[in-house]
Amino acid sequence: MAETIFDVVVVGGGPAGYTCAIRAAQYGLKVALVDANERLGGTCLLWGCIPTKALLFSSELWDQIHHADRYGIEGVGDAAKLNWKAVLARKDDVITRHTKGLDFLMKKNKITTFKGFGTLTGAAKDGVHTVDVKGTDGKAQVIKAKKVVLATGSNARMLPGYAADETILTNYEILKIDAVPKSLVVIGSGAVGIEFASIFKSFGAEVTILEMLPRIVPVEDEEISKELLRLMKKRGFDINLSIKDTKIEKNKDGALVSYTDQNGKPQTKQAEKVLVAVGRAPRTEGLGLEKTKITTERGFIMTNEWQETVEPGIYAIGDIVGGLPQLAHVGSMAGLIVAAKLAGKYARPINRTRIPGCTYCEPQIASVGLSEAKAKEQGYTVKVGKFPFVGNSKATILDAHDGFIKVVADAKFGEILGVHIIGPAATEIIAEAVTAIELEATVEEMMFTIHAHPTVAEALLDAYSSVEGKAVNV
């Protein structure tokens, strides 16, 4: 039988890789997908976006149930019991349903899947690349393809000199702990740290957050960081900023975390568990990059705007790529772009300023575009509007008045440059702001865009209007 030569082999079956594979197949290309894990879905589905949101949903329900009498439902608050094993089982069930869904989509789109670890063998020979696969069953296989897409994702970073175990956890271990810890120290206050902090606080843990920068969620607009800090402190989090020299010493009750506080004073905190959430490193070990011309910066693969590496015929997408935020929707969009390019179809590159970022804590935060400081840095004269959720009737119905929407606009032409939300349904309503920014909408255009009532989304209408000092509901 003639050897199969695929049009494209995708190495890595996370959101970047599987999205690319499916779209390429939809365009009629012959596609192979290799993944080192027994189940498809990558970090996002197995240990990231999906499991955390499943746990967050349970934790939000738990919070709501405890306040049920506020809504006229009596007799459930104090009677509620937490079955942590069932919470984890429900989270696992959500994952399983979607991994099965991915298996179905592979079959539906006639994608040939390989379970194993893929390694590049070098440049293409006569226009054909060879990827070696060490199967999860130990068998070696060889895949030939005209193009290669690398989508091998990322691993949690650990503090230097430590290894993850049953006390010092990353996002991987914490999803399997057998009970809610009485106390948890979270090192790092990016989205991952803040989300786990929020989950375990709701379930009753005493949570301490240690952040080396002067603010939490440091990639967000400063006012958002400030408001989240205020609201999290109100919820009872112990938050310590500008800390340094963090050390973890395990003991019989968990671990003693020592650090230097912002005043230069040594401090300690004892906790049952410690979550290290200090960022994610690109997963390129063993990938065979050294056999190619592919360039890296701090381990991240460098590409042009079409996700092409400098090695002809090899593309990279998702968390392994430098210069883009490590988010599932960024990886999957990069996958769609590469698939379109390979098929000779219309595509346009990712625009860095049109990427939404969400943190699913309580209250949620979501943003797109430029922060006020970044817009000024880029030379814009800005006009800013702010609308508090206290003026939104749906927020009152939801009993969720905390937070606001901040709109950053160009003073000269009125173009919306950034939208920053902290408050109810922030991660859902940000979609409208993404569309507005994508279509280069002006404040005026959005002020005359009809928003359904009563919705949380109509707070956006007031927020756009507030740029012109014309919010109706404040």
Ligand SMILES: Cc1cc2nc3c(=O)[nH]c(=O)nc-3n(C[C@H](O)[C@H](O)[C@H](O)COP(=O)(O)OP(=O)(O)OC[C@H]3O[C@@H](n4cnc5c(N)ncnc54)[C@H](O)[C@@H]3O)c2cc1C
């Ligand atoms: C706790 C947590 C919560 C998160 N929440 C969100 C969120 O809410 N929203 C969001 O947008 N992002 C979130 N993220 C980030 C998101 O998970 C990542 O951006 C996303 O998974 C990256 O996708 P990817 O396809 O590049 O890589 P991955 O999802 O890491 O997938 C890479 C795949 O490649 C496979 N692989 C690796 N090396 C090889 C090899 N050599 N051969 C074959 N296969 C290989 C791996 O087995 C894996 O399946 C979260 C991350 C974490 C840790």
